[in-house]
Amino acid sequence: MTPIRLGMVGGGADAFIGGVHRIASRIDGDYTLVAGALSSTPEKARASGKALGLDPARSYGSFEEMAEAEAARPDGIEAVAIVTPNHLHFAAAKPFLERGIHVICDKPLTATFEDAEAMAEAVAASPALFILTHNYTGYPMVRQAQAMVAEGALGRLRVVQVEYPQDWMTGAVETEGVKQAEWRTDPARSGAGGSIGDIGTHAYNLAAFVTGERPERLAADLQSFGAGRQLDDNAHVMLRYASGARGMLWCSQVAPGCENGLRLRLFGDAGGLEWGQENPNHLWFTPHGEPSRRITRNGAGAHEAGVAVSRIPPGHPEGYLEAFANLYTEAAGAIRAVQDGAPRAEVMGKLPGLAAGQEGMAFIRACVASAREDAGWVAL
Amino acid sequence: MTPIRLGMVGGGADAFIGGVHRIASRIDGDYTLVAGALSSTPEKARASGKALGLDPARSYGSFEEMAEAEAARPDGIEAVAIVTPNHLHFAAAKPFLERGIHVICDKPLTATFEDAEAMAEAVAASPALFILTHNYTGYPMVRQAQAMVAEGALGRLRVVQVEYPQDWMTGAVETEGVKQAEWRTDPARSGAGGSIGDIGTHAYNLAAFVTGERPERLAADLQSFGAGRQLDDNAHVMLRYASGARGMLWCSQVAPGCENGLRLRLFGDAGGLEWGQENPNHLWFTPHGEPSRRITRNGAGAHEAGVAVSRIPPGHPEGYLEAFANLYTEAAGAIRAVQDGAPRAEVMGKLPGLAAGQEGMAFIRACVASAREDAGWVAL
Amino acid sequence: MTPIRLGMVGGGADAFIGGVHRIASRIDGDYTLVAGALSSTPEKARASGKALGLDPARSYGSFEEMAEAEAARPDGIEAVAIVTPNHLHFAAAKPFLERGIHVICDKPLTATFEDAEAMAEAVAASPALFILTHNYTGYPMVRQAQAMVAEGALGRLRVVQVEYPQDWMTGAVETEGVKQAEWRTDPARSGAGGSIGDIGTHAYNLAAFVTGERPERLAADLQSFGAGRQLDDNAHVMLRYASGARGMLWCSQVAPGCENGLRLRLFGDAGGLEWGQENPNHLWFTPHGEPSRRITRNGAGAHEAGVAVSRIPPGHPEGYLEAFANLYTEAAGAIRAVQDGAPRAEVMGKLPGLAAGQEGMAFIRACVASAREDAGWVAL
């Protein structure tokens, strides 16, 4: 199949997530990167474009310029990846949405709640697809977990334990030239949430994706342990679900020994499930009263929902990039389906989109509001 | 050395914890069990005494009778183990304390707060020692963790994550003839706390023991998932420490796949520690910015504090019974020191006593109070 | 029940295994240690006896003296534990066997093959029981593994992988005052086998116990990596079973990072099993074509064969000492049965005895013979 012509906003040299998106777009061969506005500094943008082998004519100094020029070309981009810091997500997505160019945007949705509303309007007004890369939902064993919960393997859900600890901000790295830390600790660029926005939303999204349930209320105790840090770098959250289930969410950027320890544990009256991102090819399942089973990706006991997004045999580990690629590959399918005339509402499948982004924003908003009220309960 | 003459209240056939205390008392040879009031039913008591090889004359029908008779014998018991359900702890301990017989009591301190106060008074009025078997503090690697924290291995403490999930009450076992579940779900016998009293106090105590810090306030969301269950069987608690550290505590009796998953994770500005009870011979330590180290009991990197309570070489696992025995062995040392004239205040060392019991009661009280106020913050 | 009167030969201060035997004899309360010849140096023997609280009159300077004196007492010992270095096993056991005192002997059977034959004769000529403490067979999950194999869980056995790596002799510790290393590296005291005698026999015994099968032939490549070391400190052995199954056995005392890494993996045409000594409460079972199951001691999926030798609930770890105690407890049962008139041949149950010891000696002999012939195949 002809690859989809892809552009990218952000993701120049030194950026972590831009490279991830590029690899993810290549793994299954569904995209070809043909244009970019890779940095907010035009010179850097062009240098990065050159390093990536972009046609200089399509390496733009700004996203507005890029949207306009590409929309005018017969071979212009069909989709664009937005991989800027959070505060630019909406501004960057807007001109593409307006021109019907599909948007694949990194999370969280935006830095501000105003932007989030504006994004929602822009998406509503556009024929284009909007995909938000809540990439952990692309892991095969997360898909299996979702399917098992939906099929009743846990019975009635009682307890949700989800956590995402990291340690890279234990020291004052934002003062030591670490760019990734600089914007993440700056409310103007990151938004009202620090760790809760950057990784807490991932934990929240993962739990929501797998359980299919949403908390009604939460109580959040946010901390900023780093000296002079304005945004939270550690958060303790209690969750109450409409169904009666209860949960805890912990995210941290100051937990030495933890790298990307996203982990979900679910307990129902009929069984328990556990999955961790750092060894993502295993899913632990305990039917109550029986021994725990280690289910492997594509192995014995693998569910069709996970097999469908798995590439290689069990025991050969797939990782973060393959999970990310699953979103890109499903996005390619959705884009082609829309191009073939399918209604936008019918093509998203398991892909996270605007709604997931809005839920993430609501989670951040509720956490911040709760924290302001001494970690009191706040409706979601 | 001549073994200490030990009596036991409770712990007849079918009881779990009585057998544990008996084994723990035997492991290092410091005690000899010579008397008992092993059940509240006199017949059962005598049958259990016979099964254990007690002299029938010293197998009593009640603890009052036992206290009186033993105190009158020249070879009477020097110490008594109280292993009844919680609501009898005070009543059973009292006659022995009054007669200067040392008491080794299972936790929590008592079922009611009134009893706890009465126990405090009885202990204060007695020359005898009072030891509360918060047994997890007897694990060598817990001792090492405490020493490392005290010596600054973590720097300034920031985050405490402690949990104790079990799954044995996932179903309605208290209605199916499981005695252990019957009294634990009965407020009259267990007290105001369900899971928080039974295992939450262990988690709380472990964190306090290792960190040397105490929360000032907590917010507790208690749940009773089991149908018709009056006491909590799952609890989510947020903790705020005077030092600025924050914590989360989770305990559960309804988490399928979890057996006795007591686990403590601590994070400071200089490092992280992790220990879990189910594989207790390992302690994970990460100096911030260095690889994680797996420190083994009695192995390379073992701290004197743990080596001192370890019996066999690294790689030969010690377990729950050895940790429990460490309390008994230290209690024997304390009893002999007191018998040799040392002041009671100077012999307890790392042994948990009345204060640990009172802290546990305060924890239960605060959790219940918080839960009544929609999980609002309560001072401890 | 009245405890069995136990004596001990060897096991004075500084000895590791003597302390283990003493704790093991106490855990279930079936023995009382009343006599000892705790060291080959009479003064040390008496000092050790005093430290252990033995009646000075029963703390002997030699095992001959002890055997004679104890046999003459109406309250003399009923059983004796032999925990000397290997070369004294026979000499120490002999006078007790001759007097009908039951012998619990550490492994391997003896240092020399001559002694092994003499031991066999002495056992045959005695009415006493002879128990050899192949202690790893006392682990509950090893018992379960044996039962599962016997019941056909693996189908037809194909592959045996067993290993026992340690690291404590990586350096030249025998020249640095480590007593445990001194006699173990001395052929006169240890016998013809170094690592194969000390730990290889454990690995061999474990595989034999669990599989119920015996190799017909082996090929052994023995190495002495330690400078000047006369006995093997690392061994690679290939095994061929009469049934057609094949195996590998590795033991090492020079493998940095390994403490007591005894591990058994079995594979048949219907499934696989894995057990490791360092986390002994778990047994991994994979029915072919299904997910692996983690079976826990006394937990869901636990087999009666393991439950029978387990003391506490799942998730509360039992360890090395409890496994060792299981042999002592079963030995107590066997001794009492014999005392009650049961034929010696009918009381041993799963207890390892002379036959296990002879098999261990045959294993050592075959390994040494194979190594001398360039690791050629040798019949067992």
Next chain:
Amino acid sequence: MTPIRLGMVGGGADAFIGGVHRIASRIDGDYTLVAGALSSTPEKARASGKALGLDPARSYGSFEEMAEAEAARPDGIEAVAIVTPNHLHFAAAKPFLERGIHVICDKPLTATFEDAEAMAEAVAASPALFILTHNYTGYPMVRQAQAMVAEGALGRLRVVQVEYPQDWMTGAVETEGVKQAEWRTDPARSGAGGSIGDIGTHAYNLAAFVTGERPERLAADLQSFGAGRQLDDNAHVMLRYASGARGMLWCSQVAPGCENGLRLRLFGDAGGLEWGQENPNHLWFTPHGEPSRRITRNGAGAHEAGVAVSRIPPGHPEGYLEAFANLYTEAAGAIRAVQDGAPRAEVMGKLPGLAAGQEGMAFIRACVASAREDAGWVAL
């Protein structure tokens, strides 16, 4: 940089390894697949080419046709991936080597020793590069292990333990329509080695790559457990190194519960290392006498040698495909260097090539020869 034009021989629908090569070639964007002879059946070849989006004119019915046609095009392929069953490796590589087209060939080198010699001659006679995809050497932590050993972290190497167990051929899958099993169990297509050729060579290669040492002699006990199976499906091999080090190698296709359990453990007089393919982002290192350290990919303690071939932050797992891609990416660098005039001998870096292939063939040959002589020692 302009992607390298790549062709592929083999790898049509149903083939596992062809898809792996394609993804590996795409991950870093260094290749574009433009031609193929994807199946030995011309119709299948064309159908597979269509499915992959190849220009029909460049989807060939045979590799000879493809080599001739592509060599004649100005935009012809610069490199070809050979992913056929083993017996076609040489025949397929030959026409490309003759035309100076670089060859990336799956392992083992060939099915027969005659073909291996012919391949060596063809490579020698060609200006093209020859890369053999011993892909496990592409894992970052394998690179780190190699660097650490070279820098002396283990001191003098003593013991090598390497294993590669699988379970997928436990049953008679070759009779049940599993294509992957059919040719692997057929000597005509697979060569003289079954499991030793398919996965034993990977284990052998991994040990050689990391240690930098080669065994002088080996003794191999080969088994065919599957009914009617002509080639080995399980192998036990003892190794003797020139340096005095000794090793064991186990590979199996009939070990239920094992998926792709490639694992390497190395022990020297100064330390030990352990790495396993199923959780490849961790490397365990134990300096003798210190606690074990868990070194993570790109994390604290990561070595430049591994960082250089790592794409994403620690804690975000990379897997099999990224390791495979590392070989493709390094091959692209080598191809471009040769195109820029660098001597072929100087561009291979850590890439496995003809020599690694010949060593693998020598390993297979020696194993088969040893097995024929009752597992006697054979020189390598």
